[in-house]
Amino acid sequence: MTIAHHVSDDLLVSYAAGALSEGWSIAVATHLALCPDCRQRSSAAEAIGGAILEGLGGPAPEAGSWETVRARLTSAPAEAGQRPVIKSPTLPQPLRGYVGSDLDGVRWQMLGKGASQLRIKTGDRRTQVRLLRIPAGKPVPEHTHGGRELTLVLAGAFHDGEAVFARGDIEDADASLTHTPTATAEADCICLAVTDAPLRFSSWIVRLVQPILGI
């Protein structure tokens, strides 16, 4: 399996900087778990942070700072991560942790036309994060979006025009793109979809017509 569609440079740089909000970061981090090439690019982006840190001047730490830190040092060995092993899960970390289980434990919510979703809670109010299950051969429902949309394939595949997206591939769509991603015929397609959170209007009239206008 070779990943053909990667995370864009601007997302990688923002993620490395620590400036990317949680919702987008879930898609980026989950793609990184599946894509060694992008992990190399991500390390390169972090090196920018290292160079910026190295170039910072600053006041000397407070008097006694070293002594305080020294007193807190213990000879305890570094925390090594040994966890119970799930056999070949479909959902990699960090996504599996957000979902709370692997795919078999997901409690899907029906969307109609055979598609279903799971909303994923995050601390990030600027994005909407969902797991989608699209029946084989069917299009992704209600995918109009006002801003950016990241779709990461976890199982099955979808095609969008000429391009095919399979496990690990990420589609990065902006508002200008009119597209009709459709699951391939062989199997259901499971993907992670992150979008800008829908705009919230303060006026109740606007809120009332919002679903009709599709904004």
Place this chain on the structure above:
Amino acid sequence: MTADGPTDKSMTELLLAVGRSLDIDAFEALFRHFSPRVKTYMSRSGGSASAEELMQETMVAVWRKASLYDPSKGAASTWIFAIARNLRIDAYRRERRPEFDFNDPAFVPDADPAADMVMTAFEDAGRVQRAMASLPEDQAAVLKLSFFEDQSQSAIATALNVPLGTVKSRMRLAFVKLRAVIGGDPS
């Protein structure tokens, strides 16, 4: 940094010594070098925790995790930056920073372990710094706002009064130039 000052390479050696044998003298040298830098980094976001406290947290974490440091993945400054960044997010944001997990059975390791070894150029953080100094002002500003001020792309667009697409393209252009240096382009 003067020619007599500690080099990137010596910082990497010091960090490795801490990881190998909890070498307290090596750690003190790292502390003297990085604590003012980390403190400045921590002072850039408003918040309740003090920059001094967050700096101390960072340095204690450096001590505790030093044995996990892998020099093929980056310079000591890069590794310490990542620790400081994560602590800053924990302190100032209500959000988490999701990360991949090497120990996860679904994690896809690099098929070519030798690829890790081409990263020796990472050791020279000074080269990256010089390359950054040569970036056009508008590209450098976008990087600084991201890495130092923790600003989202849309916040940067608002701050600089440019379209979001301009922020993204400046990031891409800067990253392409820096990668030519960071990746140790043989040409």
